[in-house]
Amino acid sequence: MADITRAEIEDFLYREAALLDEWKLEEWLELLTEDAAYYVPPNDHPEGDHHTVLFILADDIVRIRERVKRLMSPECHAEYPHSRTRRLISNVRIVSAEGDTVTVAANFICNRFRRYERVREYVGAYRYVLKRVGKELRIKERRVIIDAHELGSLGAVSFIL
Amino acid sequence: MPRSYIVDDPEKRQFLLDREVHVSETVLRDEMAHIFAKCWIYVGHSSELKKPNDFVTRRVAGRPVIFNRDMRGDIHCFLNTCRHRGAIVCTEREGSRRAFRCVYHGWAYRNDGTLGGVPGEEAYKGEFDKSTLGLKQPARFESYRDFWFLNLDPDAPALTDYLGRATEYIDLVVDQSPSGQMEIVAGAQEYDIAANWKLMVENSVDDYHLPSTHATWLNYMANSGVKIERPSEGRVLPTKGLAIDLGNGHFTTDNVNFRGRPVAAWIPIYGEDAKPEMVEIRRELDARVGAERARRIAETNRNLVIFPNLVINDGSSVTVRTFFPDGPKKMQVSAWALGPVEETPTARSRRLDAFLTFYGPGGFATPDDVEALELVQQGLVNWEDDRWTEMSRGMGREGDQLNSDEHHLRIFWRKWNQMMEAV
Numbered sequence: 291m292a293d294i295t296r297a298e299i300e301d302f303l304y305r306e307a308a309l310l311d312e313w314k315l316e317e318w319l320e321l322l323t324e325d326a327a328y329y330v331p332p333n334d335h336p337e338g339d340h341h342t343v344l345f346i347l348a349d350d351i352v353r354i355r356e357r358v359k360r361l362m363s364p365e366c367h368a369e370y371p372h373s374r375t376r377r378l379i380s381n382v383r384i385v386s387a388e389g390d391t392v393t394v395a396a397n398f399i400c401n402r403f404r405r406y407e408r409v410r411e412y413v414g415a416y417r418y419v420l421k422r423v424g425k426e427l428r429i430k431e432r433r434v435i436i437d438a439h440e441l442g443s444l445g446a447v448s449f450i451l
Numbered sequence: 452m453p454r455s456y457i458v459d460d461p462e463k464r465q466f467l468l469d470r471e472v473h474v475s476e477t478v479l480r481d482e483m484a485h486i487f488a489k490c491w492i493y494v495g496h497s498s499e500l501k502k503p504n505d506f507v508t509r510r511v512a513g514r515p516v517i518f519n520r521d522m523r524g525d526i527h528c529f530l531n532t533c534r535h536r537g538a539i540v541c542t543e544r545e546g547s548r549r550a551f552r553c554v555y556h557g558w559a560y561r562n563d564g565t566l567g568g569v570p571g572e573e574a575y576k577g578e579f580d581k582s583t584l585g586l587k588q589p590a591r592f593e594s595y596r597d598f599w600f601l602n603l604d605p606d607a608p609a610l611t612d613y614l615g616r617a618t619e620y621i622d623l624v625v626d627q628s629p630s631g632q633m634e635i636v637a638g639a640q641e642y643d644i645a646a647n648w649k650l651m652v653e654n655s656v657d658d659y660h661l662p663s664t665h666a667t668w669l670n671y672m673a674n675s676g677v678k679i680e681r682p683s684e685g686r687v688l689p690t691k692g693l694a695i696d697l698g699n700g701h702f703t704t705d706n707v708n709f710r711g712r713p714v715a716a717w718i719p720i721y722g723e724d725a726k727p728e729m730v731e732i733r734r735e736l737d738a739r740v741g742a743e744r745a746r747r748i749a750e751t752n753r754n755l756v757i758f759p760n761l762v763i764n765d766g767s768s769v770t771v772r773t774f775f776p777d778g779p780k781k782m783q784v785s786a787w788a789l790g791p792v793e794e795t796p797t798a799r800s801r802r803l804d805a806f807l808t809f810y811g812p813g814g815f816a817t818p819d820d821v822e823a824l825e826l827v828q829q830g831l832v833n834w835e836d837d838r839w840t841e842m843s844r845g846m847g848r849e850g851d852q853l854n855s856d857e858h859h860l861r862i863f864w865r866k867w868n869q870m871m872e873a874v
Contacts, residue, residue, distance in 0.1 A: 333641065338638055356674060368822040
């Protein structure tokens, strides 16, 4: 992955952001590897390990797929009707590249709107491990680190952040 | 003439609740004086303070406090307020400190609360006695099996008397540990819900809502190979569950488990690899507490409410959850995972993973609870034109009381109403 450019990674992250904001979650699943993981560490231990620290969310690929099923169900009350989200990604950096994987850091602001509610603004950092599969990039690990000291009025992380 | 917020009519088998209780600033002010300043309120767990000098800071009953061990290892609770001008004296969330020094004028308190250094002390000429200016403590501070509570009322009964029969159920939770020692796992879940705090009390034990609110969680369980039986005649839940009055406003559900338990009730979500270790956990439990008690610990689950605002959910995992009003229409929730101190890394990892299948802001169920409570609060804007909440379900039922009825919710509301009538 020594030849990978920031522009290629940015294109990939922007594409992912669009799929998430448009609730095309089945298509989003196709961006993941067969062993993908998705983590949201707790606000008070952002660098913790999910085997020893209680996370907000720690999914393997099986549970990511179940999460998408849940999110697309009208019985997922927290997200039905779906939140409108709009995420802005910047400060994209290649942290390291090794073999067929690259570790990427980025900052994000994700605005979430729901009925009767004013905006909820999630601010933080993304950390990705991306893998080259053929010509495509795939997400092997996706970690979302929220800056706030507690979730507070952000309430739930009920959508894919 | 005290006013009642409930209509409790055993003859008509009718129980109604005045919706003003969820919206009113006046009610909240009275709750502060007559409930939060009179009851034992959960502060923290001994395991959060592993070594001498360890501390955490948090808000308890709305008050900023320091929960710490002093140099000798004794556990304290102090109001996090300088005796000089009132500033917060400990600004960190957790850590290890022998002293707390106020940044404003530099008054420094030892971690047993006594006032040590006062810069320029010689300027005080009159009545100034440092020995009376230690950090203030709540009137009472006591523990049961490492759960520490404060009470702002010096005349309150002893904590163990207050807990009464609830101790039986705390014991069932704590006895999961071979050494009888549980610990709070690192990683707090702290979130707000735009709803009155008492709606969380109801929600934590109300199993009537499970099939509709948590349909997607039940689907997830079923998709993962967990056997979910169709409720038999007269039931709304896959297994039988009871609602049990524990006295003093405390109550619990007591359910036949179907959802899996890290203490020794395997479900496919845990994976085949987990089986041998879970058999071993169960064997240790059987040997230590006997077959009948082991069955209760492993094969039943319970959501326990310690009046007014502590919930221990001993279900898919163990969560210790407390919440406090931030105005009548908002609450702040703190939740932690609890596990045996001697748990192996694989068992601990399984416990935390099981927690996330259901609980917390990213779980498969809690976000829908949050949604339901917020919808209630939004609907209650109409309270003056639609005044009464209907809470008569199962009233007058003979014999066992069901977790899917509202028996236990009525226990809470009767106790709450009785304390508010003292206003």
